[in-house]
Amino acid sequence: MDHIISISNLKKVYNGETVLDIQQLSLEAGQSFGLVGNNGAGKTTLYRCLLDLILPDSGQVSIKGIEVAKSEAWKNFTGSFIDEGFLIDYLTPDEYFAFIAKLHGLGSNELKELLSIYEDFFKGEILGRKKYIRDLSKGNQKKVGIVGALLAGPEILVLDEPFANLDPSTQYQLRDQLKRLDEETGMTMLISSHDLGHVTEFCQRIVILDHGFIVKDIQTTSETLKELEDFFVNKVRPQSEAGTEA
Amino acid sequence: MYGTLWAHQWKKSLRAKAFSQGWGVKILVGFLILYFGGMFLLAGLFLPELLQKAYPEASSVTAIYGQFILYYMLADLAMRFFLQDLNMLTLQHYLLTPVRKSKLIHFLLGGSVFNFFNALPLLFIIPFAFRGVLPELGLPAMLYWLLGMLLLVLFDHFVAIYLKRVAAVKQMAFIAFALFVGLLFTGNALQWFDLQSWSGSLFGPLGQAWFTGVPLIAVGLLYGLNYRFLFHQGYIDQWKKHDKEATTQSFSYLESKGAVGTMIANELKLILRNKRTKSILFITALFSFYGLIFYGEPQYADSFGIFIFVGIFMTGIFMINYGQFMVGWESAYFDGILTRAYPMESFFRAKFWLLLVSCVITYLISLGYVYFGLKALWINTACFLYNIGFNSFVLLYASTYQRKRIDLSKGSAFNYQGTSAVQFIIVLPLMLLPILIWLSFNAFGKPYWGLVALGAVGLISLAFHKQWFAAIVQNFKEKKYRNAAGFREG
Numbered sequence: 001m002d003h004i005i006s007i008s009n010l011k012k013v014y015n016g017e018t019v020l021d022i023q024q025l026s027l028e029a030g031q032s033f034g035l036v037g038n039n040g041a042g043k044t045t046l047y048r049c050l051l052d053l054i055l056p057d058s059g060q061v062s063i064k065g066i067e068v069a070k071s072e073a074w075k076n077f078t079g080s081f082i083d084e085g086f087l088i089d090y091l092t093p094d095e096y097f098a099f100i101a102k103l104h105g106l107g108s109n110e111l112k113e114l115l116s117i118y119e120d121f122f123k124g125e126i127l128g129r130k131k132y133i134r135d136l137s138k139g140n141q142k143k144v145g146i147v148g149a150l151l152a153g154p155e156i157l158v159l160d161e162p163f164a165n166l167d168p169s170t171q172y173q174l175r176d177q178l179k180r181l182d183e184e185t186g187m188t189m190l191i192s193s194h195d196l197g198h199v200t201e202f203c204q205r206i207v208i209l210d211h212g213f214i215v216k217d218i219q220t221t222s223e224t225l226k227e228l229e230d231f232f233v234n235k236v237r238p239q240s241e242a243g244t245e246a
Numbered sequence: 247m248y249g250t251l252w253a254h255q256w257k258k259s260l261r262a263k264a265f266s267q268g269w270g271v272k273i274l275v276g277f278l279i280l281y282f283g284g285m286f287l288l289a290g291l292f293l294p295e296l297l298q299k300a301y302p303e304a305s306s307v308t309a310i311y312g313q314f315i316l317y318y319m320l321a322d323l324a325m326r327f328f329l330q331d332l333n334m335l336t337l338q339h340y341l342l343t344p345v346r347k348s349k350l351i352h353f354l355l356g357g358s359v360f361n362f363f364n365a366l367p368l369l370f371i372i373p374f375a376f377r378g379v380l381p382e383l384g385l386p387a388m389l390y391w392l393l394g395m396l397l398l399v400l401f402d403h404f405v406a407i408y409l410k411r412v413a414a415v416k417q418m419a420f421i422a423f424a425l426f427v428g429l430l431f432t433g434n435a436l437q438w439f440d441l442q443s444w445s446g447s448l449f450g451p452l453g454q455a456w457f458t459g460v461p462l463i464a465v466g467l468l469y470g471l472n473y474r475f476l477f478h479q480g481y482i483d484q485w486k487k488h489d490k491e492a493t494t495q496s497f498s499y500l501e502s503k504g505a506v507g508t509m510i511a512n513e514l515k516l517i518l519r520n521k522r523t524k525s526i527l528f529i530t531a532l533f534s535f536y537g538l539i540f541y542g543e544p545q546y547a548d549s550f551g552i553f554i555f556v557g558i559f560m561t562g563i564f565m566i567n568y569g570q571f572m573v574g575w576e577s578a579y580f581d582g583i584l585t586r587a588y589p590m591e592s593f594f595r596a597k598f599w600l601l602l603v604s605c606v607i608t609y610l611i612s613l614g615y616v617y618f619g620l621k622a623l624w625i626n627t628a629c630f631l632y633n634i635g636f637n638s639f640v641l642l643y644a645s646t647y648q649r650k651r652i653d654l655s656k657g658s659a660f661n662y663q664g665t666s667a668v669q670f671i672i673v674l675p676l677m678l679l680p681i682l683i684w685l686s687f688n689a690f691g692k693p694y695w696g697l698v699a700l701g702a703v704g705l706i707s708l709a710f711h712k713q714w715f716a717a718i719v720q721n722f723k724e725k726k727y728r729n730a731a732g733f734r735e736g
Contacts, residue, residue, distance in 0.1 A: 051585045055727045075587040085734070086582035088512065090519040090654070095512075098501070102508045103587050132519065 004029040004156065004188050005050070009059035012045050012212075020045045020056070020212045027190070029155075032182045034203030034220075035192040036228065038235070042212040043192045044082070047160055050190075051080055063156065076104075079154030081145040081162070089134035093126045093144045096133060097151060104152035111151075118147050121173055138165045146174065150181075157181075157189045163198050171198065178202055196232070200225040210235075247345060251353050271665050279362075283369055290373035297378075307378045308391070312452060316445030319402055322367070324427055326406035330363050332414075337476075351476045355404075355469060364403055371395050383453050391453035397461035404468035411475060505589060509596035516575060520654035523568070523575065530564040534611045541618040550693050553621070554684050554700070557629030558677055560612045562637055564604040566676060569641035572597055574648040574664045577733035584726060590719045594642055598711075601638045605630060628697040628704075632680050635704030639714040644672045646722040649732030 003026040012020040020042040027033055037043050048054045050061050052068040060067050063074040080086075088096055101111040115127065125140055133144055142165050149157060162178075163171045179202040181187050193199045199206060200220055208216040208231060216231065218224055297307040304310050340350055375392045383391065413420040434441040451457040495518060497511035517523040537556050540546045546553075559566070568575075576583060583593070609630040615622035652664040680700055687696030707714070 053581055080585050088579050099508055102505055
């Protein structure tokens with residue numbers, strides 16, 4: 001199967017206002033895919049349709065040829081983290097990871113091994129610290145969510161703004177980890193971000209969403225960062241002014 | 247400045263999430279307020295006659311009233327401690343604005359006086375002052391008496407909010423308070439001392455001008471104490487709970503039982519680690535004494551129907567209280583449930599086991615009522631079977647309609663968050679249907695056959711558990727988008 005995710009004629013309307021309208025979007029297996037756009041561009045709506053959290057008004061999303069609204073098989077190989085609302089906040093991180101491992105049929109030794117990969121990423125602030133997830137800082141909650149999504153070694157990874165709220169060192173760590181996963185595994189990644197630098201660093205393909213429409217679909221090259229920056233600068237400044245300054 | 251703060255406070259309560267409830271809940275709350283208000287008013291109006299009747303030889307009802315003030319104040323204090331809301335104005339929002347901290351605290355304390363628990367006693371005290379005290383002591387003394395009583399209400403108010411604030415930081419304060427009140431009532435019951443005569447002599451001079459100064463000074467001192475406490479608490483690092491180590495109960499037996507076991511363990515953790523669910527446990531413990539109101543009372547000795555109601559309630563108290571908001575408890579991470587590889591049937595099977603085990607426990611507790619005769623055993627057993635076999639599935643099915651978000655960190659007293667029409671409708675199959683089943687047999691003079699039928703309905707329904715689960719999962723899948731959207735709205 002070439003296209004691991006395919007979206008067609010996807011449309012969502014809230015109170016008469018179209019918030020998402022995607023004619024056609026297909027993702028190739030193993031590709032890392034960046035999604036950028038200002039607030040209200042429809043990124044979260046797209047993610048929610050993709051993860052079968054909301055029903056689109058028309059169109060459909062298929063993962064590996066299966067429509068997400070029809071079957072739940074995709075949940076077994078899709079890891080996702082959108083926001084803290086996905087975390088069971090009265091558990092400790094250790095308990096939370098153990099629960100996810102159980103859902104995927106992983107043993108406690110496998111779990112220990114998988115978690116050891118992220119020891120550096122956690123900086124000793126997450127594991128074995130008798131603290132509920134709700135009492136962790138926003139940044140640490142995010143780490144728990146991201147690692148929770150990665151834990152079972154999914155084929156598809158869906159992250160919404162994974163870099164927000166993380167301290168600078170952790171952002172670079174996460175970026176490198178995602179880059180490594182992209183190179184070493186066949187994981188298909190969907191990453192949205194407001195940080196244009198990070199997405200251009202490791203995403204092979206970048207799509208700009210604006211008011212619910214796909215306005216740009218770029219294969220990443222060395223020029224991409226500039227192209228993205230120009231797009232977003234031009235949204236707030238007249239064309240000519242941005243041109244002369246650049 | 248105070249005007250602006252008032253305006254903010256007003257908006258805060260009007261726009262509170264708990265306030266934006268459906269009309270059904272608003273009507274219910276309104277009815278409760280009217281009911282309690284009316285009861286207090288009537289009691290206050292007719293208290294002089296009631297006291298006269300109870301103490302025919304007494305010469306003054308005011309003096310008799312005085313003997314009960316201490317009881318009232320202790321009971322009031324305990325009630326306030328559990329039910330009164332502290333959260334007047336969030337100090338933190340204003341700390342960075344150029345408003346003096348002392349002003350904020352005065353506003354916080356002064357404003358806290360205007361609440362339901364201070365208004366309610368007025369309905370009782372003022373009518374009594376006019377109808378009981380005025381004829382006996384005359385107008386000037388009655389005014390001093392009234393002023394003294396109002397100050398005593400305020401005294402309770404400031405003691406309660408002080409204790410509550412201290413207890414929020416130091417758990418010991420709560421235990422000490424509970425022990426103190428418990429000791430007073432126990433000592434009184436065992437006649438080590440006589441609270442009534444203490445109260446009589448302590449509040450005897452109420453109505454004399456000089457005595458009004460006593461509660462006045464006490465209220466002033468308490469106000470100062472509250473003020474000092476809040477002033478020193480005005481640094482944000484003190485509001486956070488001191489990094490308390492999380493209690494990590496482990497349910498290793500359950501967790502070794504696969505996904506269903508782990509889900510049950512998770513739900514137990516949910517119950518034990520969150521405020522609102524913990525208070526349900528407290529209510530459950532309290533209601534195991536509910537039957538005492540009816541059992542052992544001669545006027546109910548031959549009745550049956552009332553005990554079926556009591557039996558359903560007692561053997562299912564936790565199940566009904568907790569189960570009516572099932573899935574809603576997990577509203578905060580509902581999106582996580584939908585995207586994880588949860589096998590949906592296991593998800594509901596885990597909940598079923600939890601309800602079942604809770605019923606077994608409450609059933610065993612209810613067996614204590616066999617003390618009042620074997621009838622209790624038959625009734626409670628029939629009700630238990632009906633609860634585990636039928637009511638459990640009704641609650642699970644109803645849970646798929648749950649779409650109101652619940653904040654687990656709020657207490658459950660006077661908390662209607664999460665309540666919708668669902669909770670009112672399920673009362674019919676839960677409580678009314680079993681009584682109707684029993685009545686249809688009782689009509690032919692066969693009350694015990696009615697009990698057998700009740701138990702049989704439970705067992706037959708239990709035998710169809712596969713069909714129940716299939717229907718529940720099917721409905722869950724159909725309703726999940728709507729429910730998820732409701733939970734996200736908050």
